[in-house]
Amino acid sequence: MAKQIPPPPAEAAPRPGSHLADLDFHHPYTPYDVQLEFMRAVYDTLERGSVTSSTANNNNSSSSNSNSNSNSHIGILESPTGTGKSLSLICGSLTWLRNHKRRQFAAALQLDPAQVAGEPEWIIEQMLRRKERELRRKWEEREARLQAVRRREGREAEKANARERKRRKFGGEVEGGKKDEEEEEAEFLLDEWDESGGAGGRAVDDASDPLAGLSKETRALLQNVGMAGVGVDAADEEPPEDEIKIYYTSRTHSQLTQFIAELRRPRFQPSIAEDADSTKDPEQQTETVKQIPLSSRQKLCINPSVTKLGALAAINDACSELQKPKAKHKCSFLPTADNLAATHQFRDEALATLPDIEDLHRLGKTHQVCPYYASRTAIPSAEIITLPYPLLLQQNAREALGIKLEGNVVIIDEAHNIMDAVASVHAAEIRLSDLRRGRQMLGMYFKRFGKKLKGENRIMVAQVVKVIDGLAEWMTASLQNKTDNGIVEPNALMKHKGVDQINLYKLIKYIQESKLAFKVESYASHIEETDCTQSAGRAKQPLSSSSTSSPVLHSLAAFIITLTNPSDEGRIFYEKITSAPRPSSVTTTTTTSAPAAGATATAATDIKLSYLLLSPTHAFSSIATSARAVILAGGTMSPFEDYKTHLFPYLPPQSITTLSCAHVVPPSNLCVYTLTATKPKATDPSDQFEFSFQKRGDKGMIRKLGQALLNICSVVPDGVVVFFPSYGYLEQVVGVWQTVDGIGSGNGSGSQGKTLWEQLQGRKAVFRDSKAASSEETLEEYSRAILGGGDGTCDLRGSSSSKGGALLLSVVGGKMSEGINFSDRLGRCVVVVGLPYPNMNSPEWKARIEYIEASTVKRLLSSSCPTMSSMASATKTPHEAATATSTTGTTRTTTLTREQATAQAKQVARDFYENACMRAVNQSIGRAIRHRADYAAIVLVDRRFAAERIRGKLPGWIRGGMAGGGSSGGSGGGGGGGGNEGGGVQGLMGGLNLFFRARRGGAREGV
Structure with missing residues (x-):
């Protein structure tokens, strides 16, 4: 038997099922219990995914089918905002990664017994030592090179302000002025195109090629700099091996930047164990994390002649144009053999310094x-790759960036909106005004270059015109119809002008490869600039798109793609537009309501077609089944059922781990109260709060809500934030409060004769969010009213302002409900008014519900499908799933009748509808408590919040605050909704008084 170098100690790399309690996660601080629980759940999820996955470096092909790694493990992990979730994700995942690499190193030292059969032991020993030295040498050389870069960066940072570089002339810039005919043709005329070879060259379609799927120009560039082992001078350096990676994505650019900043805090053990003869102190045995951010050309391009185009699609096309061999003005920044040394220097500095996109x-x-x-x-040497949602969620974006998920780890942060995000990146929209503008630009282009277009170009441009005319014909006719919105079948759109006779797949390929959109838009822009110069600035409606919008023909191509999608995956909607055109999202939110048919007060001036992906299952499966493990993490992931049912319906329960962590704040810092009625134990409907769609217009209830807020504002110090179901309802409520008949009973001196609105303004400075107003300005004014700071001073945790703080009226799902922290004095109380159910009568939600019911029936009637009872047994509430272990058990199957399946499918659809509402509520609630020393009250105003079904969908830490029984905010501080939702406004005031009196006492005692 061959002698082997012993693997690292078991406690450094535990396998699934082993004890994780003693594992060192290298947290830079002493972690709280909830942080340890979260890090163990992260580690266990990644470890379970790695057990049955293929080899660690199974990254060689992106062409594997969607079930290539069906043993991947999913973690759905919830840790409230303010509990150090990002740092816990980093420590849990990177501790696993380094332990995994150590195991890989030990495995690489093993010898094949057949190769050493009959060899003396000393020969085997030498072979092992030689192999170990070679592996260690590669690692040490890379680390030494990166360490040298870090030292040099430290020295350069001290001189950064004094250093000036000679400005380089940017390639691709052309002096303004009128172009001659030859210049116009060189810049704007389409290249010859054929379907097999695309524009200007032979197509590449080799599944064994690691660069397959990339454009010809990009392939050549990456080969020049040594990607995939092509074009590298072996004497210079060896091509890096592709290592296992963690792909981390979050919702916004600022969240990615914050994550990278957190990466700089912890220090992790090296990915290779120190040699037995090493004299290094174990505390000094660390290895810097290697991270690289990926983004679009829009964020990273440094060529001003390209970046000035603004729109991402235009920048992408312009970049490709500058790479072509016949381009007159090439980009001087593209990696080539001439600047290979600078490219490698860029790579080493990036790997050595944990850069963000700006870096x-x-x-x-x-x-x-x-x-x-x-x-x-x-990328090959990176351990963590950070990237925004769209670059991960779109398969074509992953292919363009060369991202291989097979065998790697995916972490999606702020994942509470992941299903909406998947739908958003696959959405498409086109307006009649866009089509008319595109038709004009094509006509202008064809007039100038039509005689010079040859072969396929002439045919394909004519087909693009035919598609535009066909869609415009249907939209123009629909503009005259009485219905304002609805669903349209793709066949109905394609029967006009003979569009159904066109090969749409070929047309899409042509638009993408020929750069038709870029050429046409660029020519239109050139003509406009020339006309503007000649007409001395006469006002004229521009044809070309603005710098912030996508070119019309790109939008057209994106919409044509949706016409080729399977009909059961999505729907195409139409909607008349009465206002001026503005950018809008196709994806519906839980707080917007589609206008009812025939409700338009003025004649529509435009109409749009929009595509909505109804189910994220198929679109997300390419990620879930490729990666060895996927973690969905967020502060408000509850309720969990939707992710299991609609993202991972094909995975067995034992492949999904769920965790809902408690908050780091002590129970005494949280008071949760359910205000169901104005009076204690009220049974009269007129005294109850129910803001359902049928009852929310009751002016008497709206006035009683205002009086309750008056009482809350008299007790709560500093900031009170109130969330309403929609902007429309917020305006309706304010309108009632501002009217004379909205005068309250008055509960303070000087209130006689004042409207409720005036009384609220007397208690606190009042601000309200609106679609038109700037959220940044509103928040700044709100903060200044609470914190002061007019003279440049702000005190976040000090005493209340002289007026008593401020009241902010906002909207669930609106601009203030996500990404804004109402910590400390900015949010001492959060009030949620009603349950913000989506508009069930909107075409979008009708289509979603119909799809869920139909797909669920189909799944339930499948012989291989788990029954609803077995699915339910694996779907625990977040409070019950308070451990980091996987749900285990066997999946039962049974035969259902169609009637039984239909009944269960309707329940699944109802749950999805209700869960969409509760996710929005939970996100709004999470704006309040932001760190361990923070404290706040949460008031849920609606009798429906007292229902156990609704409470079960709140985060566990909120439900914990409801478990205080009859005393609200007493010495235990837990507060209250558990047994006192029948206490009315009087009970609420008593609870709030006790809670804030205890907090003020605690503050004086230094608690």
Whole structure:
């Protein structure tokens, strides 16, 4: 038997099922219990995914089918905002990664017994030592190179302000002025195109090629800088091996930047164990994390002649144009053999310094090399790759970036909106005004270049015109119809002008490869600039798109793609538009209501077609079944059922881990109260609060709500934030409060004769969110009213302002409900008015419900489908799932009648509808408590919040605050809704008084 180097100690790399309690996660601080629980859940999820996955570096092909790694493990993990979730994700995942790499290193030292059969032991020993030295040498050389870069960066940082670089002339810039005919043809005329070879060259379609799927120009560029082992001078350095990676994504650019900042805090053990003869102190045995951010050309391009185009699609096309061999003005920043040294320098500095997107942009300018392409050279050696949602969720975006998920880890942060995010990146929209503008631009282009277009170009441009005319014909006719919105079948759109006779797949390929949109838009822009110069600035409606919008023909191509999608996956909706055109999202939210048919007061001036993906299952499955493990993490993931049912219906219960962590704040810092009625134990409907769609217009109830808020504002110090179901209802409520008949009973001196609105303004400075107003300005004014700071001073945790603080009226799902922290004095009380159910009568929600019911019936009647009872047994509430272990058990199957399946499917659809509402509520509630020392009251105003079914969908830490029984906010501080939702306004005031009196006492005692 061959002698082997012993693997690292078992406690450094526990296997699934082993004890995780003693594992060191290298947290930079002493972690709280909930942080330890969260890190163990992260580690266990990744470990379970790695057990039955294929080899660690199974990244060689992106063409594997969607079930290539069906043993991947899913973690749905909830940790309230303010509990250090990002740092816990980092420590849990990177501790696992380094332990996994150590196991890989130990496995690599093993010898095949057949190769050493009959060899003396000393020979085997030498072979093992030689192999170990070679592996260690590669690692040490890379680390030494990166350490040298870090030392140099430290020295350069001290001189950064004094250093100036000679400005380089940017390629691709052309002096303004009128172009001659030859210049116009060179810049705007379409290249010859054929379906097999695309525009200007032979197509590449080799599944064994690691660069397959990328454009010809991009392939050549990446080969020049040594990607995939092509074009590298072996004497210079060996091509890096592709290592296992963690792909981390979050919702916004600022969240990614914050995550990268958190990466700099912890220190992790090296991915290779120190040699037995090493004299290093174990405390000094660390290895810096290697991270690279990926983003679009829009964020990373450093060529001003390209970035000035603004729109992402235009920038992408312009970049491709500058790469072509016949391009007159090439981009001088693209990686080539001539600047290979600068590209490698860029790579090493990026890997050594944990850069964010702005750092990469600056680094590219410093080395005069394109950061968009040069960053790819760092991917093989990176451990963590950060990227925004769209680049991960779209398969074509992953392919364009060369992202391989097979065998790697995916972490999606702020994942409470992941299903909406998947729908959003697959959405498409086109307006009649866009089509008319596109038709004009094509006509202008054809008039100038029509005789010079040859072969396929002439045919394909004519087909694009035919599609535009066909869609415009249907939309123009629909503009005259009485219905304002609805669903349209793709066949109905395609029967006009003979569009149904066109090969749409070929047409899409043509638009994408020929750069038709870029050429036509660029020519239209050129003509407009020339006309503007000649007409001395006469006002004229521009044809070309603005710098912030997508080119019309790109939008058209995106919409044509939806016409080729399977009909059961999505629907196409139409909607008349009465206002001026403005950018809008196709994805419906839980707080917007579609206008009812025939409700338009003025004649519609435009109409839009929009595509909505009804189910994220198929679109997300390419991620879930490729990666070894996927973690969905967020502060408000509850309720969990939707993710299991609609994202992972094909996975067995034992493949999904769920966890809902408690909050780090002590129970005494949280008071939760359910206000169901104005009077204690009220049974009269007129005294109850129920803001359902049928009852929310009751002016008497709206006035009683205002009086309750008056009482709350008299007790709660500093900031009170109130969330309403929609902007429309907020305006309706304020309108009642501002009217004379909205005068309250008055409960304070000086209130006689004042409206409720005036009384509220007397208690606190009142602000309200609106669709038109700037959320930043509103928040700034609100904060100043609470914190002061007019003289430049602000006190976040000090005493109340002289007026008593401020009241902010906002909307669930609106601009103030996500991404804004109402910590400390900014949010001492959060009030949620009603349950913000989506508009069930909107065409979008009708289509969603119909799809869920139909797909659920189909799944239930399938012989391989788990029954609803077995699915329910694996779906515990977040409070019950307070451990980091997987749900286990066997999946039962049974035969259902169609009637039984239909009944269960209707329940699944109802749950999805209700869960959409509760996710929005939970996100709004989570704005309040932001750190361990924070405290706040949460008031849920609606009798429906007292229902156990609704409470079961609140986060566990909120339900914990409801468990205080009859005393609200007493010494235990837990507060209250558990047994006192029948206490009315009087009970609420008593509870709030006790809670804030205890908090003021605690503050004086230094608690």
